[in-house]
Amino acid sequence: MKNNEQNVLSVSQLSYRQSSQFQLQDISFDIQKGSCVGIIGPNGSGKTTLLKAVTGFIPLISGQILYCNHSIQSYNQQDLAKEIAIVLQSTELDPSMHVEDYILLGRNPYRKRWQFWESEQDIQIAETAMKITQIESLRYRQLNALSGGEKQLIRIARALAQEPELFLLDEPTNHLDIAHQLQILTLLNRLKHQKNMSIMIVLHDLNLASEFCDQLILMQNGKIFTMGAAKDVLTYQNIESVYHTLVIEGENPISKKPYVFLVSEDNLKKSMTQSKRSEMPDK
Amino acid sequence: MNQKAIKCCITSSILLIILACVCVVALSMGAMNISIDKLISILMNQNESTEYTILMQIRLPRILVGIAVGGALSLAGVILQAIFRNPLVEPYTLGISGGAALGVSICIVFSLNQTYALSLPFFGMIGAGCVILAIYGLKSFGVVQNVQRLLLIGVMISFISNSLFMLIISLSKSEQMHSIMFWTMGSLEEPNRMLVYCLLIVSLLGCLITSIFSVDLNVLSLGEADAFHLGLHVERVRNILLILASILTGFCVSISGIIGFVGLVVPHFVRLFFGSDHRIVVTASYITGAIFIILCDLLARTIITPLELPVGIVTGLVGGLIFIYALVKK
Numbered sequence: 001m002k003n004n005e006q007n008v009l010s011v012s013q014l015s016y017r018q019s020s021q022f023q024l025q026d027i028s029f030d031i032q033k034g035s036c037v038g039i040i041g042p043n044g045s046g047k048t049t050l051l052k053a054v055t056g057f058i059p060l061i062s063g064q065i066l067y068c069n070h071s072i073q074s075y076n077q078q079d080l081a082k083e084i085a086i087v088l089q090s091t092e093l094d095p096s097m098h099v100e101d102y103i104l105l106g107r108n109p110y111r112k113r114w115q116f117w118e119s120e121q122d123i124q125i126a127e128t129a130m131k132i133t134q135i136e137s138l139r140y141r142q143l144n145a146l147s148g149g150e151k152q153l154i155r156i157a158r159a160l161a162q163e164p165e166l167f168l169l170d171e172p173t174n175h176l177d178i179a180h181q182l183q184i185l186t187l188l189n190r191l192k193h194q195k196n197m198s199i200m201i202v203l204h205d206l207n208l209a210s211e212f213c214d215q216l217i218l219m220q221n222g223k224i225f226t227m228g229a230a231k232d233v234l235t236y237q238n239i240e241s242v243y244h245t246l247v248i249e250g251e252n253p254i255s256k257k258p259y260v261f262l263v264s265e266d267n268l269k270k271s272m273t274q275s276k277r278s279e280m281p282d283k
Numbered sequence: 284m285n286q287k288a289i290k291c292c293i294t295s296s297i298l299l300i301i302l303a304c305v306c307v308v309a310l311s312m313g314a315m316n317i318s319i320d321k322l323i324s325i326l327m328n329q330n331e332s333t334e335y336t337i338l339m340q341i342r343l344p345r346i347l348v349g350i351a352v353g354g355a356l357s358l359a360g361v362i363l364q365a366i367f368r369n370p371l372v373e374p375y376t377l378g379i380s381g382g383a384a385l386g387v388s389i390c391i392v393f394s395l396n397q398t399y400a401l402s403l404p405f406f407g408m409i410g411a412g413c414v415i416l417a418i419y420g421l422k423s424f425g426v427v428q429n430v431q432r433l434l435l436i437g438v439m440i441s442f443i444s445n446s447l448f449m450l451i452i453s454l455s456k457s458e459q460m461h462s463i464m465f466w467t468m469g470s471l472e473e474p475n476r477m478l479v480y481c482l483l484i485v486s487l488l489g490c491l492i493t494s495i496f497s498v499d500l501n502v503l504s505l506g507e508a509d510a511f512h513l514g515l516h517v518e519r520v521r522n523i524l525l526i527l528a529s530i531l532t533g534f535c536v537s538i539s540g541i542i543g544f545v546g547l548v549v550p551h552f553v554r555l556f557f558g559s560d561h562r563i564v565v566t567a568s569y570i571t572g573a574i575f576i577i578l579c580d581l582l583a584r585t586i587i588t589p590l591e592l593p594v595g596i597v598t599g600l601v602g603g604l605i606f607i608y609a610l611v612k613k
Contacts, residue, residue, distance in 0.1 A: 055511075057512065077511075081513055086512045092368070092506065094368075094505070094559055096554055096558065096559040097504075097560075098558065101501075105501060105502055105513060108502050108513040108514055109514035116288075116562060118287075
C-alpha cells in the first residue's frame with residue numbers, strides 16, 4: 001500500500017450481516033486516486049453489497065470506511081453525493097422521463113434548499129456529461145425509446161453530472177453487445193486519465209476486468225479471496241478455487257495483459273482424445 | 284428564466300383560466316339556469332334574491348369543495364405514485380380511503396358528528412393515519428422491507444377496512460345506516476361553511492407543501508437506492524409526504540365521501556400531456572383535479588334534473604372512459 005494521502009477510499013475490516021448470515025466479512029482494501037479497481041467474483045459473492053456498503057446505503061456491523069481520510073459517517077449525505085456517484089445494476093427508469101431531465105437529476109446534490117429550477121451552470125454540466133458520453137442526440141428522447149446500451153450510457157451521464165471524485169459502477173456492461181461494452185469501458189478509462197477520477201467497478205467478464213482495471217479484488221462468499229494486479233489475481237488456481245471451473249491462462253496479444261480462456265469439460269475431453277489419437281502410430 | 288419554469292407558469296396559467304371558466308359555467312348551470320351576464324350583476328348587487336341565495340349558499344360552496352377535494356385527491360395520487368413507483372397506486376388501492384371511511388362511519392355510529400362539526404374530518408384523518416401507521420410500522424420494524432410488498436399489504440388493509448366498514452353498516456341502526464350510505468356515495472354538498480373553508484385551506488396548504496417537495500419527488504421516482512445516492516434523505520421525505528397524503532385523503536373522504544378514480548386518473552392524464560416532471564405535474568394535477576371534479580359534479584346535478592346523481596358515480600364513469608381514450612390515443 002502506498003502513502004495514505006493518495007488513497008481516495010480506505011476500507012478496513014468491513015462486515016455486514018443480513019438475517020444472521022454474513023454478506024460481507026472482514027473486507028479491507030484501498031483505492032488510490034486516479035486508479036481503477038475491479039471487483040470480480042461469482043454471483044452472490046457480495047460484489048454489489050460491497051458497493052452499497054461503501055456509499056453508506058446499508059448499515060454496517062463493524063469496520064471503517066474512510067473517504068479522503070475522513071469517515072463517510074462524518075459526511076453530510078448531500079456532500080457525499082458530490083464526491084461519490086454510483087451507477088447501479090439496471091435500475092428501473094421512469095419511461096415517460098426525458099433524457100435531459102434524467103441527467104439533470106444528477107445535479108440534485110448541488111441543489112440549494114429553496115432551489116426549484118436548475119441553474120445555467122447545472123445545465124452546462126449536464127450538457128458536458130452528455131457530450132462525454134456521446135448521447136447529445138438523445139437529449140429530447142423519452143427513456144422508453146432507448147436501447148439497453150443507450151440506457152446504460154445515460155445512467156453513466158447522470159452519475160457524471162454529479163461531478164464525483166469516486167465513481168462506482170455495478171456491472172455496467174451487463175446485457176450489452178461487445179461494441180457497447182467496449183464503448184463504456186473506454187469511456188471510463190478516458191475519464192480516469194483525463195479527470196483523474198477513481199473508479200471501482202463490478203465486472204463479470206474477467207478479460208474486460210484484466211484489460212481495464214489497475215487492480216482486481218476477487219471475492220468469494222462475502223470475503224476477499226485475493227487482490228492485486230491482474231496477473232496475480234487471474235491465475236488458474238484462483239479462478240478454479242473461486243468459480244469451480246476450468247480455464248486456461250493466456251495473454252492478450254496486443255495489451256500483453258492476462259487473458260482467460262474458458263474451457264468446457266466436454267471440449268477438454270474431446271481435445272484430449274484427439275491428441276491421444278494423433279500421438280498413436282499409423283497402422 | 285429557466286425554460287422549464289416558463290413552461291410551468293404557462294401550463295398553470297392556462298389551466299387556471301380553464302378552471303375559472305369551468306367555475307363560471309358551474310355557477311350558472313343547475314336545476315335553475317342563470318345566464319353568465321346576469322351572474323355578475325347578481326353577485327355585485329348582493330341582494331337577498333333567490334338567485335343570490337342559490338349562488339352563495341349552494342353552488343359556490345360546492346365549487347369550493349370541488350376545488351379542494353379534486354385537487355387534494357389528485358395530489359395524494361401524485362405523491363403515492365411517486366413514492367411507490369407504481370402508476371396504479373392511489374389512496375383507494377392503498378387502503379387510506381378505506382381507513383378514512385372506517386373512521387367516519389365510527390364517528391357517525393356514535394353520533395359524534397352532531398355534537399362537533401370537525402369530528403368528521405378528525406375521525407377521517409385518524410382512520411387514514413392508522414392505515415398509514417400500520418403500513419409504515421410493518422416497514423419500520425423490518426417485517427416488510429420491499430416497497431412493492433408494502434403496496435400489497437396496503438391493498439390487503441384496504442380489503443380489511445372495507446370489510447370492517449361493511450360490518451359497521453350492518454350493525455348500525457337504520458337511520459345511521461342511511462346516513463353512512465348517503466355519505467358513501469360521495470357528494471360535494473357540505474352545509475357547514477367552516478368545514479368548507481377548513482378543507483380548502485388544508486387542500487391549498489397540501490398543494491404548497493407538495494410543490495416544495497416536487498424536486499424531491501422527481502428524485503424519489505428513480506427508486507430508493509438512486510435517490511439516496513443523489514443525496515436525498517429518502518426516509519424523511521417519504522414520511523412527510525405519506526403523512527401529507529393521509530391528511531389530504533382523510534379530510535376529503537370525511538367531507539365528500541368516497542369519490543373514486545380522481546387520484547388515479549388525473550395524475551396519469553397530466554403526465555400524458557405535460558411529462559413526468561413533478562414541478563409541473565404537482566400544480567397541473569391539482570388544478571386538473573379541481574376542473575375534473577367540478578365538471579363531474581356539474582354533470583351529476585344537471586344530467587337528470589331535478590334529480591341528482593352521486594358525484595362518485597360520474598367520476599368513475601367519465602374518468603374511466605377519458606382514461607381509456609387517452610391511453611389508446613397516446
